[in-house]
Amino acid sequence: MALPKAIKKFTLLLTAIALIFNVYIYTYPSLNPKQCSWRCFEQDAKQGQSNLIFSYFNDILHSHDDKNPNDVKLMALGDPQIKGIWANTPYISRLDTFGNDYYLGHIFRTMYNRLKPSHVVVMGDLFSSQWIGDSEFFNRTVRYTKRLFNRDVKWLYDLQEEHHGDDGTYKVNWVEWADNLNKIRTGDRPMNFSFGYQDIYNWTSAENYLFINVSGNHDIGYSGDATYQHMARYRELLGKDNYWIEYNAGTDNAWRIIVLNDLLLEGPALQPELLETNWEFLYQLFERKFEGSTVLLTHIPFYKPSGLCYDGPEFRYYPEDYQREPYKSKLLRSQNHLSAEASNRVLNLIFDAEKPGIILTGHDHEGCETVYNKDDKGNWTASKTTDPKNLNIKEITVRSMMGEYHGNTGLVTGHFNEATRQWEWSFNLCPFSIQHIWWFTKVVTIITGFLWSSAFFF
Ligand SMILES: *[C@@H]1O[C@H](CO)[C@@H](O)[C@H](O)[C@H]1NC(C)=O
Ligand SMILES: *[C@@H]1O[C@H](CO)[C@@H](O)[C@H](O)[C@H]1NC(C)=O
Secondary structure (H helix, E strand, C coil): CCCCCHHHHHHHHHHHHHHHHHHHHHHHHHCCCCCCCCCCCCCCCCCCCCCCCHHHHHHHHHHHCCCCCCCEEEEEEECCCCCCCCCCCHHHHHHHHHHHHHHHHHHHHHHHHCCCCCCCCCCCCEEECCCHHHHHHHHHHHHHHHHHCCCHHHHHHHHHHHHHHHCCCCCCCCHHHHHHHHHHCCCCCCCCCEEECCCCCCCCCCCCEEEEEEECCHHCCCCCCCCHHHHHHHHHHCCCCCEEEEEEEEEEEEEEEECCHHCCCCCCCCHHHHHHHHHHHHHHHHCCCCEEEEEEEEEECCCCCCCCCCCCCCCEEEECCCCCCCHHHEEEEEECCCHHHHHHHHEEEEEECCCEEEEEECCCCCCEEEEECCCCCCCEECCCCCCCCCCEEEEECCCCCHHHHCCCEEEEEEEEECCEEEEEEEEEEECCCCCHEEEEEEEHHHHHHHHHHHHHHH
């Protein structure tokens, strides 16, 4: 039986639509090649105006050429905030959450294949809530690892085999972790937190880039929420919250990455001793007197007055008579920025070598660029403009990769300028589009596939 003509026409139309949308979602960076590529320091001057169609095809053909193999190519992804699925979650929201994982994964895969980064960093708030149990934390880590970043999860399941509760789901042994930390703190064990690394380009030889998680308030809580349990499971499943990696130390092109958990710098905190070890990290870092450029990766942005970025300064505290959890009375409930005082201290501890650098943060979702100008007395002032007289460091608040914000990827290119013998850092933001376009493409593709296969069967 031949299919009615109308259905044939409809199938052809749908096929055309599916093709166009698939081409779009797999090549979207080429529509915006300047924003969606590493910065090419030498070639910028040469690039003239060319029309969109020419530059699109030119980009598809040439985007894989590695023009500057010695550059640092760091891909920064802001606040994915993947949600959970509960017993009472309606089916439509479950589907939405499921699709969202793959939407975010699509952005990573497309950008990864295009740009072959040397480093991939998620700027904190990997998950949507700090008030989840260990089993849910584990399940989200598995989704995050596998669906978003295409990484191996076997080690996670092996770990669950060892650390689980009576029902067989993951349960962190935070008591052991806390004991160990406190032995170090009180001097029973040497004050060695193993904060530092040298010249690390991957964690396993199977990978050719370095994957970095930054801890956000939704992963471990603000300091008024953060418990040993939060910290222990984050450390076990997602890695250290504070460390540095030094590259080419001792040479004139030395540079380093600092991963800083800046949620545990200010209180009043639930576990004040966690603040103590966090500051200890910064002091040990300072003591290294590292001579080189710094890329600082942290979640909460530095202090700035209202009007410079979307978020103004804000600190909230739990009320004195907090009925639900009385032990949190008056503790730090949330913060938009670090305080002015903490910002100054941290910037002075990290950027003491007067070398250029860059700061990447997350948290506000909207994204922003701010310059911190240092004066002669060591005070740092946030501004939209650069004061050329003194050291200034740019802070990029990376716009979120969530669909509502159009699925962004931040691209940091670090280039060692042979003439000035200094590192130069620059940032591009590459947007995709809202999640509905991706959904639409998938649905139309499935329907088209179904129509074609029924055409064969009937
Ligand atoms: C996590 O996933 C496992 C396996 O799918 C499931 O049995 C468990 O209930 C999940 N945990 C939560 C809190 O939903
Ligand atoms: C970050 O988390 C992912 C997912 O669990 C993991 O594969 C990776 O090893 C973590 N990074 C570090 C430095 O531990």
